[in-house]
Amino acid sequence: MTNWHPSIPDGQAPIYIRLADCIGEDIATGKLAAGTKLPPQRDLAYDLGVTVGTIGRAYAVVRQRGLVSGEVGRGTYVLGTNEGEMRDARFGSQDDSPQPPGTGAGQASSSEISWVQGAMKTPKDVAFSGTRITVPAPEAIRFDSTSAPDVGQARAIRDLTAEIADDSPYDIASYTRSVPDSWRQAGRIWLSRGNWQPQLGSIVPTTGAQAGIMSIIAATTAPGDQVAFEDLTYSSIARGSALSGRRPVQIQSDDEGPLPDDLARVCAQRHPKILFVMPTMHNPTTRLMGAQRRSDLVDVARRHNLWIIEDEVYGSLRTTDIAPFAEIAPERTFHVGSLSKAVTAGVRGGWVSSPNSHAQRIYTAHKMMTGGVSFLLSELSSRLVLSGIAATLRERVLDEIAARHQLVQQFISPFEHVSSKDAPFFWLKVPEPWLSGTFKAAAAAFHTLIDDEDEFKSGRSGKVYHHVRVGVTNPLTREETIKGLEVLRNLLEDSGAGYDSFE
Structure with missing residues (x-):
């Protein structure tokens, strides 16, 4: 365990992104040496006065960046550069895995950290993802999920x-x-x-x-x-x-x-x-x-x-x-x-x-x-x-869904859509010349993930709906929800963007 205690820098980015950046900086400068165990999420959340979920997301971000590895029951550790640690970072890959430059023991250099970051992003590591993006960019707003919102x-x-x-x-x-x-x-x-x-x-x-x-x-x-x-x-x-x-x-x-x-x-x-x-x-x-x-x-x-x-x-x-x-x-x-x-x-x-x-x-x-x-x-x-806890939590979830439904009406009401105050998603018709797939790609270009209509087709079909589904319960906060809705509204208002190529 380390006595490391971060100071979250000021900025406009979400707290978990700023904390992840701070961890990355301390790893790069050697303040957090290879093999160092990061504090338990609950302890760090208490020290910083934030939620455990915020710490969890920050740790997930630095794990996605290839800077740390986490194991259930052991904790989260700063990655080293020897062969065994690199295999841990690459989800148990074997001897055929490419080795990073400078594999000697000791503190990771900036170039070695960059190698890990690149290695963690290879298609080989996300081969088991489904039709949705499993590990999006850390700043992505996930409107492609409808799990219950965090209500305690x-x-x-x-x-x-x-x-x-x-x-x-x-x-x-x-x-x-x-x-x-x-x-x-x-x-x-x-x-x-x-x-x-x-x-x-x-x-x-x-x-x-x-x-x-x-x-x-x-x-x-x-x-x-x-x-x-x-x-x-x-x-x-x-x-x-x-x-x-x-x-x-x-x-x-x-x-x-x-x-x-x-x-x-x-x-x-x-x-x-x-x-x-x-x-x-x-x-x-x-x-x-x-x-x-x-x-x-x-x-x-x-x-x-x-x-x-x-x-x-x-x-x-x-x-x-x-x-x-x-x-x-x-x-x-x-x-x-x-x-x-x-x-x-x-x-x-x-x-x-x-x-x-x-x-x-x-x-x-x-x-x-x-x-x-x-x-x-x-x-x-x-x-x-x-x-009776489930019933109480359901009422809280419904209250949060209703609040986010109001946000949807605030930002999306001028555009044709179907929504309900008890539904964690809405069904949005994209105006011409948008196609649902193109609109999805355009939203993703602005780090906002939604589902096009093909995600819900039970088979190949010639029927076209020109709709996308937008889930609003997965973002941790209403502020993050507003940010994503603003992206969608701006795209809907800019009909000419439908002719652009979003890749």
Whole structure:
């Protein structure tokens, strides 16, 4: 440990960027020597009078710059220049990794630090990224994520985790081989909608909603079977289905959701086994599906013996009296929810309410595909719900979403868009001559990351919407949100920029 105590320089950049720059400067000048362990995030946050999240982001920035390495349980260390330390910095790469100049032991020189920075940015190190940028520029504003905003979750998670460690030390150290009734009861509470409450025996805890959905698809279909999706939807499920050997098939939709007539046509011609829908808060359009449309889709599903996956991850943020699919058609509906959008994404708490005939099958499929749930995370998710803390945090999250919704109206209201005070994103139509992909690239050129419409297409399609989705809950502060909205507004106002090349 070092007695190093930084002084955050003045400036207009966010505090975490200024702190990261300070750390980089002290490493370059030798004030922080190679091998030095940086202070624990909580300690440094206390000393500087900032949040732990600020320190975490600063450490992440210097790690991205290749100046430090971090290991769970060990801490964060200033990188040295010997071969072993360089392999640590490069995420465990082996002897075929290129070596930096001057690999002798001792303090890193400026040229060696520059080499590390370059090495950390090579495509080889980000080969496992998805369709979104995994490690953006430190100054980037991430409007391409909709995880719950920071409303003080860390304190509750810390306290509950400490309680679990005291209460169940053996269970934390072992595999999870059974599901306590408390986990099912928590799922029952969290998934309940209006007058509907799932049966306790139907609840299957999962490692987040996506793992639950993929387990449902695995348990109800076979390779080669078709899975029906709207043309715009949460496309990771469609891609995951294709990766597992299932074949996504598109259903035409309107402002309420899938068109029953088109679903019937596809069922008659293609014979899909299951339909994926997001009825209460659709991603990316924010729309709500009405009661009659739900009833009509259930009629089609019953005629063609179609299973239904009802994704309510965003639905947990919206209050409605409309009966869920699980209430209308309990014999064929898998109702899925999680804490990720309304409470916290990092805990990976999720549940499936299954038709009774398939609860055990979903549990087994989830265990086979994921290795099973984590006791610590499942118990933590359960305690968050059963204690009432999750409900309190959801209210805080909704308050923050409503405040950011007001910012959206302040900056984006002159332009055509769909938004809601309970939605963590809005669906923006870009004016001519913009294309959604070009607009996304233009925003990225100003360090503002958004999603174009292709991110939500369940397959190749000739239909063009000229829309982008903008998530507003991921920036840490409203000030950062305003900065990103100003970028988007300036691009929208400058229609001529649509003809420029943004690469």
